[in-house]
Amino acid sequence: MVENLSALIDTVQKNCTIADARHARDMTMCTFLLEMREYYRWEMEIPYGARLPRDELGDWLNARESLWDAVEEEDFAPLPLNPAGIDPFAADDINRALIPQGLVYSSGLGHFRKPHFVLAELKRTEMREGMQVLVAGCEYARDLIAPPAAMRDGAIFLRMDAVRRLLWNKYEEWQWKEKDTALGRAFAHYGFEHDIERGLDRMAEAEAEAMILHEIGEARAEALLGEDWNTMLGQLTSRHAELLARAVRDHLADSLVTLPTLLEREAVGSLHFYLANLSGLRRALFPALPQAYESWLGTPGNAGFAELVARAGSHWLDTARQLTAAYHHDPLQGDARLDALAGGDLAGLKL
Numbered sequence: 001m002v003e004n005l006s007a008l009i010d011t012v013q014k015n016c017t018i019a020d021a022r023h024a025r026d027m028t029m030c031t032f033l034l035e036m037r038e039y040y041r042w043e044m045e046i047p048y049g050a051r052l053p054r055d056e057l058g059d060w061l062n063a064r065e066s067l068w069d070a071v072e073e074e075d076f077a078p079l080p081l082n083p084a085g086i087d088p089f090a091a092d093d094i095n096r097a098l099i100p101q102g103l104v105y106s107s108g109l110g111h112f113r114k115p116h117f118v119l120a121e122l123k124r125t126e127m128r129e130g131m132q133v134l135v136a137g138c139e140y141a142r143d144l145i146a147p148p149a150a151m152r153d154g155a156i157f158l159r160m161d162a163v164r165r166l167l168w169n170k171y172e173e174w175q176w177k178e179k180d181t182a183l184g185r186a187f188a189h190y191g192f193e194h195d196i197e198r199g200l201d202r203m204a205e206a207e208a209e210a211m212i213l214h215e216i217g218e219a220r221a222e223a224l225l226g227e228d229w230n231t232m233l234g235q236l237t238s239r240h241a242e243l244l245a246r247a248v249r250d251h252l253a254d255s256l257v258t259l260p261t262l263l264e265r266e267a268v269g270s271l272h273f274y275l276a277n278l279s280g281l282r283r284a285l286f287p288a289l290p291q292a293y294e295s296w297l298g299t300p301g302n303a304g305f306a307e308l309v310a311r312a313g314s315h316w317l318d319t320a321r322q323l324t325a326a327y328h329h330d331p332l333q334g335d336a337r338l339d340a341l342a343g344g345d346l347a348g349l350k351l
Contacts, residue, residue: 007080009140012105012119015076015088016143019115021068024144026112036061038165039144048168076115079105088117091152095134099125104134106157110147111246112239118142123160129216131156135208149211156215163211164204170276171200182293183276189269203269210270213261217253225249225320232327232334241338245323247281248349252316259309286312288351315351322349 024032037052040060046052078085081097088094094105104122109115120136127133133156139146146162171192174183190206192199222230229249236242254274262270275293283290288308296305323341327334341349 004080009119011077011079012088012117012141014071015115015117016141017067018071018074018076019117020144021072023112023114024068026114035144036064038169042139042142042146042161042165048165049172089115098122099134104136104157106134106136106150106152108150108152110145110150112242114145116143116145116147116150118146118159120159120161128156128212129219131216131219133158133212135160137161149208149215151215151218154219156212158208158212160204160208163208164200167200167203167207171196181276182272186269186272186276189272203273206267206270207273210258210262210267210274213258214250214253217255217257218249220256221249221252221317221320224252224317225324228324228328229320232324235331236327236335236338238335238339241335241341243281244338244341245320247285248316248320248323250282251286251351252313252320255309255312255316259312260306263306263309285349286351312351319349 024035027035037057040046040057041048041050041052076088079088079094081094086093086097089107091105091107094107098105099122102122103119105117105119107115107117118136118139119141121138121140123135123137125132125134131151131154136157136159139159139161146159146165148162148166149156149158151157170183171187174181174187178184186203187193187199190199190203192203233242233245236245259271259274261267262274271293275290278286278289289312292305292308323338326337326341330337
């Protein structure tokens with residue numbers, strides 16, 4: 001194992017805390033409290049479904065806010081893997097040292113340029129379409145937000161612990177809501193009503209595969225859109241504009257890979273779960289998709305769902321290029337142009 005593993009874990013966790021100190025309080029209060037509850041559950045190793053102790057959670061929240069105030073201005077620390085230390089964003093160099101020892105690391109910028117860091121057990125590696133897939137298990141250090149999957153520097157990083165936590169949270173929320181929904185159909189498909197643990201295992205494996213497919217789609221979309229798209233995304237300052245750009249690229253990725261593959265494989269549970277999570281701006285942009293899904297439910301073998309997906313790729317590619325052109329036509333006003341589209345009439349972008 002890594003010499004002085006505890007020091008490595010402490011350093012990664014410190015960087016996670018600095019990142020949270022700078023960005024966590026940008027969330028809405030509702031989202032912030034929900035994420036903090038789950039972060040507390042992870043940090044204290046509290047099982048899924050167990051009631052959280054209210055007083056202890058309140059004390060922890062106050063202590064965490066004080067810690068953030070103390071470290072917010074600190075620089076991210078190099079990882080102690082050699083005498084000089086390694087830049088915490090140099091994930092490739094770090095993984096060259098860690099992967100042979102059964103560990104895996106990921107770092108990068110997520111939504112709204114929030115840094116993410118995670119150090120975990122390496123469960124397995126595989127190759128998909130020329131890309132390395134790194135599958136992480138038990139997480140030793142992480143920040144507040146836990147994206148289940150991401151593509152970093154041509155590699156796909158999948159976090160099985162985050163996948164399971166996401167699914168369990170969805171299940172707990174669903175128990176208080178209407179049962180006959182796309183989400184309820186997904187849980188029924190995986191047999192949650194008969195054996196929750198077994199159902200969670202089956203669903204986590206299936207949805208992890210769907211997430212890998214999405215990241216493969218992201219890679220294909222990136223190749224089609226080129227550097228102009230990445231330049232635009234890196235320079236957007238409006239949150240609404242960034243959300244719009246990411247939603248369009250998500251639809252492009254899913255139309256290229258995720259949805260056609262799930263339909264071809266007849267991955268019914270994953271299709272239910274996909275539609276259950278089609279919300280917000282992504283749903284507003286693609287109203288034809290839930291309509292096609294409802295028709296598919298009512299008529300087994302209905303080809304309308306697959307036909308819509310087959311033609312969606314060209315629509316979302318054209319839409320992404322439209323956004324890129326609007327931005328680069330006048331970069332000083334491009335941010336405002338996309339922001340106005342996101343907050344106004346989406347008719348010209350919808351499918």
